[in-house]
Amino acid sequence: MRVLLVEDDASLGDALRRVLVRENHVVVWVRTGTAALQALGLEGAVGTAVADPAAVDIVLLDMGLPDRDGLAVCAAIRAHSSVPVVAVTGRGAVASRVQGLRSGADDYLVKPIDPEELLARIDAVVRRSQGTSLAPTLEVGGVRIDLRTRTVTADGAPIPLTRKEFDLLAAVARRDGAVVPRADLLVEVWGVSDAAAARTLEAHMASLRGKLGGRDVVTTVRGIGYRSTQ
Numbered sequence: 532m533r534v535l536l537v538e539d540d541a542s543l544g545d546a547l548r549r550v551l552v553r554e555n556h557v558v559v560w561v562r563t564g565t566a567a568l569q570a571l572g573l574e575g576a577v578g579t580a581v582a583d584p585a586a587v588d589i590v591l592l593d594m595g596l597p598d599r600d601g602l603a604v605c606a607a608i609r610a611h612s613s614v615p616v617v618a619v620t621g622r623g624a625v626a627s628r629v630q631g632l633r634s635g636a637d638d639y640l641v642k643p644i645d646p647e648e649l650l651a652r653i654d655a656v657v658r659r660s661q662g663t664s665l666a667p668t669l670e671v672g673g674v675r676i677d678l679r680t681r682t683v684t685a686d687g688a689p690i691p692l693t694r695k696e697f698d699l700l701a702a703v704a705r706r707d708g709a710v711v712p713r714a715d716l717l718v719e720v721w722g723v724s725d726a727a728a729a730r731t732l733e734a735h736m737a738s739l740r741g742k743l744g745g746r747d748v749v750t751t752v753r754g755i756g757y758r759s760t761q
Contacts, residue, residue, distance in 0.1 A: 532657065535590045536560045537567040537604070538619070539597050543642070547591065550646045556653075559587075564599030567592065573611050587614050589657050594620035594631060602634040609635025615660045617652060619644065632718050659705050669704045671759045672748040676704055685746065695720060696739045699732075703749055704759045712756040 534551055538544035539562040548558045561567050568574040571587065590608060594601030605616055618636040631639050637656045640649065667678040675684045681697055683690040692700065698720045703711050717728050736757065740749065747760045 532588045532653070533557045533586050534559070534653070535567065535570055535587050535614075537562075537564070537591065537596070538593045539563065539595075540593070547644070547649070550649060554650060562597075564596045564601065564604035567604055568607055571608065571612060571614070573607060589653055589660075590614055590616045591653075592616055592618055592636070594618055602630055605631065605634040605636050613660070615656045617656055629714055629718050632715055655707055655709055658707060669701070671704045672746050674743060674746060674748050676701055685744070690742055690744075692739065692742060693735075695735055696742070699735055700739055700749070703757050706759060708759055710752045710756055710758045714756075716756065 534556050536544060536547055536551070536558050538547060538560070544560055544562065548560055551558045559570055561570055565574065567590070571590075592601055592605055592608075594605075596604065601618065601620070605618060608614065608616055615637045616635060617638045617640060618631040618634075619640050619642065620631070621642045637660070638652050640652060669676040669678065673685055674690070676697075677683070678701060681694075683692055683697065683700065699716065702716055702719050713729055713732060717732055721728060721731065736749070743749075750758050750760055752758055
């Protein structure tokens with residue numbers, strides 16, 4: 532896997548690079564937002580530019596860069612590329628995580644970073660990205676979710692869902708069993724992070740589960756969010 536690592540801290544960047552290389556990933560390490568955009572071919576070329584920007588499988592993007600705001604860099608990448616982005620930051624507050632997701636990040640890691648979690652997140656994000664583009668159909672607990680036609684079936688029979696119910700189900704199913712925090716779902720499905728909207732989320736989840744007829748598809752992770760049953 533080819534990883535574009537964007538990290539200005541020399542010691543952390545070297546540590547992350549070593550972890551990735553140890554797992555046989557090819558790492559292109561840059562230290563500024565400008566260099567990251569250049570490496571992806573989104574700005575004028577530099578010496579560290581990736582020969583084929585499309586060959587980058589994932590970007591690990593530090594949010595606290597010396598030249599540009601990480602959120603702006605993430606938004607610029609997302610505006611011109613579908614490459615998965617994992618935001619890396621020392622800011623663990625929900626508001627910071629929501630900002631990162633809104634700017635286009637596919638996932639969020641808070642420093643200090645556990646190497647095993649880093650590798651697991653990378654694999655999950657890339658797998659989701661490839662699954663969305665190559666196989667637009669998900670299956671969870673006997674329920675088939677067609678992302679292209681936005682239809683849901685079980686045992687060949689259609690399950691009528693509202694737009695928000697479908698978006699909610701797809702958002703959880705895409706995570707391959709990983710826990711999806713409530714705040715992330717609110718941003719992805721409703722575009723808001725207001726805690727008051729949590730009741731709306733819970734109401735839609737209850738309705739969704741009712742329409743799924745008791746099938747074991749979505750599990751509540753108390754105090755955190757939801758995960759699909761794999």
